[in-house]
Each structure stands twice: as structure tokens, then as C-alpha cells.
Amino acid sequence: MHNLVYLLLRRMRLPLIMVILAYAISVLGLVLIPGVDDQGNPWRMDFFHAFYFVSILGSTIGLGEIPYPFTDAQRLWTMVATYTTVIAWLFAIGSLFALFSDPGFRRILSYTLFTRAVRGIREPFYLVCGLGDAGHLLVHELAGHCIRTIVIDNQENRIQALQLEDLRVYVPALCADAADAATLRAAGVNSRHCKGVIALTDSDPTNLTIAITSKLISPELQVICRSESHDTEANMASFGTEHIINPYDTFARRFALMLKSPSMFLVNEWLTSIRDAPLREFTAPPKGTWVICGYGRFGKALQKSLSFEGIQTVLIESDVERTGAPEGVIEGRGTEAITLYEADIENADGIIAGTDDDSNNLSIIITAVDLNEELFTVGRQNRRSNDAIFSAAGLDVIMQPGTIISQRIVALLTTPLLTDFLRLAGQQGEEWANILVSQVVGVLTDRPPDSWTIRVDAEQAPALLEMFRKGSDVTIGMLCTDPRDLTVTLPCVPLYLQRAADEILLPGNDCVLQPGDQVLFCGRQDTGTYMRWTMHNFNALNFISTGEDRPSGYLWRWLAERNASR
């Protein structure tokens, strides 16, 4: 703010002096020039009248010659005064407008508004650096969960696009270099409301700088980073970055899971999916031979996890030297039929188009399907703006780095128990996952399930604590009962319970809750609302527990007790 006023005053210095001088000279002239009053006596204008006259002259209102008609000398001077004051005003107002449309001034203005908005935030927020596909999606998702975010990006058009959107919460955004410590500070990295920094820019070195700067400014901050090379990952991990997300590795792991245990993959997918995505049909990929086009970071990650699962792969790469492709790689882009024939596409079961060029990827898929209709197709979509053509191409699986990153981060931030659950679930077999999937499908409609966490504490579950004080037990089954109708069970499945040092996978309905417990549920969207009702309202919980509608007022309770004792 200080900067803004400073700049304004500095720029307005000359115009204002011009206005003062124009007025001073005009007034003085009118006072000095002799005039004649209505009786024909010599008369001189005084300062009061002169200032009045010049004021209405300068603002071009001009009410005529007052108090007495002017002499010719006065008229001559009035003409001079008119032009000087009007020009001085135009100059002053023009300078003011020029200042407001000056890019430098606007930058300072938006910076000032941004820092003020940041300081005004009185609730927890996350700082998102980089508004690419991943950052954009993440900000949207978090806004959907009513989590505040602050955005920094170095491209003005991305910031403008965000500001035009209708988000549920106000997202302050600044166009600046996020790797600059001063920018991070202005964006509230050392605010006590800042919960974490999420570095999602397109460049690994920038993300690294953001991570290290935030860790140095406030060490207890949670830092989540995007990284596309293992080098940077190791570097980030070395100074305690909490979560490092490599979109290629993440996808490769998921893809391997898809092959190994489709049900487990489905559980994973559901729990981390974006809220408004429709429930997609799922077909497990075949376990035969796979052709991978592009041996870049994506191709390498996939090839590694596929060979770990014991699946045979054929590689196609156009630049063998630079990528360091192993022996037996087929040289070519994969967009031509000849290369694909060479890779024996007719006998392959699946194709992965993983180059960093979207049109090439689509071309590979279309050519390959022409040669072998049975192929299972996996395409890498680098840019989200190509959504329409990728969905028109009818791929079986689309790998989108932005979506993968934002899914992971949303899951990390909104349901922290999810990571623990997925870790435990990963140790179970396919059988177990099959049963879970059928359980969850049983409660769903056509939208993907929602997952939510409850905590048995004074803030989230006062009714439960009161129940404990009265010496009654509360089971998970009671929470899963519809408080409006005892015969109806809420469409949800309890997945995981965390208690001090204990973990219970898939706790049953008769599991008794204790203070401090955290439970992860998964079910139809918005079911959590009813559950929270039960947890907050003692009467609702009591109704579920005893089946009696307890009188809520003192009088009625007293009457009921008297009736009971009689």
C-alpha cells in the first residue's frame, strides 16, 4: 500500500504544481486588473471574488461576469485564465488516468491487493505454485472441498483465466516468479494459517527452489512437490519434503496394479477420484505382450513396472542414443505402420503411446488399432486442452499427468487416512479386494463414491462423547444408521479405523468406538452429512441407540421421568 501511495504522489507532483500555479496566476491577475462597478466607479476585485470566479472558470461552469460586468482588460485576462486553468486541469486528470493504465502501476496495484487478500485470510490455506493443468485442477478440487488456496504463476493469462472462473471460495492469485523468496513471503508462506506449499510448476529446478525456500522460511510447513526426474526427487527428499509426486511413476505403479489386481486398482481409483467425474466402466488390461512407444521418462517408468510384473514389452523409440534405450529397441516414431509391423503389433495385446507429443500419441493409437483391432490402448495426454480429441479417440486408458498429480494431492490433503488405508489394503489379496468392491458397488448409484473421515472428539462428535459419559457404547453400525429412519442403513462402508497405535481394516458394524478414534468411510456422495448429524445431535444418536425419541426440554424430560417412575 505504501508503494502505491508513493508512486501516485510522485507521479502527480508536476500536474498538481501546474494546477496550483495556474490558479495562483489567474487569481492574482484578476485582483490586480482595475475594473468598474455598476455606478461607473473604479473598482478592484478582491481575492474572495477572484478565487470564486477562477474556480467556476477552471471547472468550465462559468456563470458570467460577476459581481459587475468586466472591463476589456479584465476580459482579456479572463481568456488567459480560462485556457491556463482548463489546460492545467486536463493535464492533471490526464496524468491520473495515464497512471492508472500504466502497466507498472497496475502491477503494483494487483500486488498490493494480493498481499492484502493474503493477510485477510483467517482460515487454513495452501499455497499452490504453478497453475498448469495439475495446479488448475487442484485449485478447483480444493475449492470444491471449501479449502482455501493462494496461487502464484508466472503467466498472466493463466491467472486471468482462473479469475474469470466461478469458484466456491475466493482464490487470491499473483503473477510472479514463485522461486523468489520475496514472492513466497508475500503469498503468506510464513503466515500461521499457511498449512502447506504445493510446488507444481513445469520445471523441476523451480519446484526444487520453492521447496527448499519454503522449508527454510518455515520448517514445520508441509511441502508437496511435483518432480519428473529421480535426481530432483532424491534432492527434494534430502531436506524433508513431505510428499514428492512423480506423475510417470505414479501412473506406472497404478498401471501395474491394474494388470495385477483389477479390483484393488478400482478401490484405489475410487478413493482418489475427482468428485464430479462419472463412474467409468472398467476393463482389466490383458497380460500379454505390450508395445511401448516412446522411451522417455514415462516409457522408462512403465517399462520398469511392467517387467517387474513379468510382462513382456517391445519398445519403439525415435531417438535411441539420447534416451539410452536398451538392446532390441525398434527405431522409429511409431506413427507409421512399418515401425508397428516391425514391433509385431498384430500379435501384441496392448499399445502404450507415451511420447511427449499429443498428436503423435493419437496418431500411434489410430494406426495401431487399424492394424490390430483387439489392442488395448493406453495414451498419454500431455495437455488438458486436448480433452475432446482424446475422448473422441476412444482410448481404454488415458494417462494425464495433471489429473494424476491433482488426484494424489487432493487425496493427501482431504483424507489423510487414505494413505494408511491404501497401504494396509495393498497387503491384502485380490479376493479381499473383490469382496470390498462388491460391497461398495452395492451402495452406489451412477457416480463414483466419496470418502470421508470422522474423528471422535469434542469438535466433530460432541454427541458421542456425551453418550460415553453416560456409560453407553456407540458402535460404527449406529453411525451408519439413517437418523430419520432406524430401519434404513446409510449407503456407506467403513473402510479403516485408526486408534492410538491400533489399526483395524474394514471394521464391522459392531465395532465399538472410543474417544480419539478416526474412521474412514466410503459411500454414496453426501452421505457424510447425515452421519455428522448423528455425531452432533445427542437426541438423534439416542434415538438410534435406544429407539426412543427422548424429550428434549427440561419440563418434558421431567414429566417423562415422573411417568416412568410411576
Added chain:
Amino acid sequence: MNLEKVVFAFFIVLALTLNFGFFLGSLDDPNHHNVYELYAALVVSLIATVMKFGDRAHIGAVLLATSLVADLQLIAAVIIWGVTVYGMETGLTPPIMASIVSLSGGALLANIISVVILVTETVMFRR
């Protein structure tokens, strides 16, 4: 020699001298106090104020403040003059003249402080 400094010092000192000229004389005698001098003092004081706009140094801020005080006092004096002569038509009676001149005396004090600060700053830079 810095032209900016010359112009700046010129206006500050001129504001002081003009004001002093107006202030000089018997406190309540209208004949001792020229209206043109008050007018010139006000205009120069306003210009001196605007010249300090946007000076970020601490001394600049103090100069701006003293200058604003002088403006305020002079504007108050001018308003009293205008209102009594043209608004209420009581004319320049001795008590009114006294209050006008004492207001300009206050402005004079502020002008003196400005000049002292200016001189101090100059001396410090010469060192």
C-alpha cells in the same frame, strides 16, 4: 549543484519569508498586514507541499508533515478572513485580525521547523 534542491529550498525559504512578512506588525491592526502577502504565502506553501510528495526518506516525510501543518494554518486564516469580510460582513475588527495573524504565526513556526530540517539535512550531506 542540483537544480531540484535549489528549487525545493527556494520554495521552503520563500514560504517562510512571505509568511514572516505578513506576520510582522501589530497583531490586531489590519493596516500592518497585507492581503497580497497572505495570498502569496498560501500559494507558495501549497507548492512547497506538493514538491515533497513522493519523497520516501524519513526527513522527506517530516518535511511533508510540517508543510501540511503550515498549509492548514494558512487556509484556516484565509477562511476566517473571507468569512468575516464577505460572509458575515463584520469587517476586519481587531479581534478577528488578531486571530488571523496568530494563525499565520502558527504557520510561521511550522515554516521555521521546515527550514531548520532543511538546513540540518544540508549540513549533514556536506559532511
